[in-house]
Each structure stands twice: as structure tokens, then as C-alpha cells.
Amino acid sequence: EPEVTQTPSHQVTQMGQEVILRCVPISNHLYFYWYRQILGQKVEFLVSFYNNEISEKSEIFDDQFSVERPDGSNFTLKIRSTKLEDSAMYFCASNPNRANTEAFFGQGTRLTVV
Amino acid sequence: AQTVTQSQPEMSVQEAETVTLSCTYDTSESDYYLFWYKQPPSRQMILVIRQEAYKQQNATENRFSVNFQKAAKSFSLKISDSQLGDAAMYFCAYRSAGSGGSNYKLTFGKGTLLTVNP
Numbered sequence: 417e418p419e420v421t422q423t424p425s426h427q428v429t430q431m432g433q434e435v436i437l438r439c440v441p442i443s444n445h446l447y448f449y450w451y452r453q454i455l456g457q458k459v460e461f462l463v464s465f466y467n468n469e470i471s472e473k474s475e476i477f478d479d480q481f482s483v484e485r486p487d488g489s490n491f492t493l494k495i496r497s498t499k500l501e502d503s504a505m506y507f508c509a510s511n512p513n514r515a516n517t518e519a520f521f522g523q524g525t526r527l528t529v530v
Numbered sequence: 531a532q533t534v535t536q537s538q539p540e541m542s543v544q545e546a547e548t549v550t551l552s553c554t555y556d557t558s559e560s561d562y563y564l565f566w567y568k569q570p571p572s573r574q575m576i577l578v579i580r581q582e583a584y585k586q587q588n589a590t591e592n593r594f595s596v597n598f599q600k601a602a603k604s605f606s607l608k609i610s611d612s613q614l615g616d617a618a619m620y621f622c623a624y625r626s627a628g629s630g631g632s633n634y635k636l637t638f639g640k641g642t643l644l645t646v647n648p
Contacts, residue, residue: 459638521575
């Protein structure tokens, strides 16, 4: 069964460093998302991406964050200068088309900023 | 903006018994989708069940069923014959049915931690 794949599963980084989280969505999907879950809290929407551009972003997604789909398969989330409060689980998700309601989630990347 | 409320931070159930997790939501839209996701200790998000708002019939997936009350904006999850593997965090989520990719984002509740006692 096709699945969304995220790498790495766990990333530890120094405060102030740049980090790139990678996702490979299911191949025929068109809509891509990043969500964040701080430990013990709810899952929060960060950004949605469609047709090679951001379609919506939350107030969490400030100038420190960026997304891109450089090669038509990978979907990346970059945090330019990490802060301690960026420590969280980051989930990538995708939908195939507007008619399908189900979002498929990756297994998540746990980001720890020290 | 839509909001999702899960009023039970924690619930427990005996193995083989039935438990119901509550979820209410607030929206001005008439067409939308509701979901329950399970998050085990591995923290993977696993879809349990979904409900289309335009359908009056409650969704069922094996031991999992929902009680969808559109007028009351309530969407509870019933787990029958609970198993040890059901222990997890359960999140209720809302998604608009509107057009455009931006409307497909999910809005989650804070979750209910379910413990299953042997």
C-alpha cells in the first residue's frame, strides 16, 4: 500500500541552525501539508501546498519557515534558524485530489532543538 | 474559523468493554468532513474513521462507529470490544468540503488519551 515517507525519523539540531525535513508524498497526490505537534499538545496546521505554491499558511508559519517541492517527488520543510520552541513532531500529509477527503500522514519527524 | 473540542483529556476502559469518546465542533459551513485519528506511542497518525456531513448514516468500521449529530455539532467515537491495541491518543478532526486546496487542511481537537485495562 502506498505511503507517505518522512526522513529523518529524529533530528537533533543546535539552536540557530538550519534544518530541512523531508517528505515523499504518495506519487499521484496533488495536495501537500505540514503539521506540527508540540509534545503533549494538539496537532496544528502549518502550511498547505498545491500546484507548486503555498495555498495557505498558518500564523505559526513565519519567515523562518519555507517549503518547496524541488524535484516533483520530495516535499521539504526548511526552518532557517531553529529556536528551542521549534522542538516538536512534524508531520507531512497529502491528498490525491479535491474529491478525496482522506489525508494520508507520514510517520513524522521528531525535531529536537538543543 | 472552525474549532474542535474534545472535553475528555483521558478515558479508560476495561478490555472487551465499550467506550465512547466525545467531540464537538463549531462551524458555519453546511458541508464538511469529520475524522477520528489514532496516535499510538509511535506517534504515527492513523485514520480510524471518517464521516461526510451530507450523509445521515453513521459511519462504521469494524469495532469503531460514530454517532454524528449534525444539528448538535457532535461527533462521538464508540469503540466496541476494546482491545489492548486500542490504547492510544485519539484526535477528532474537521475538514471543510470547500473548493481549493487550502480548504483541505485539518483542524484537530486536543485529543483524548485512551487507556485499556486488561
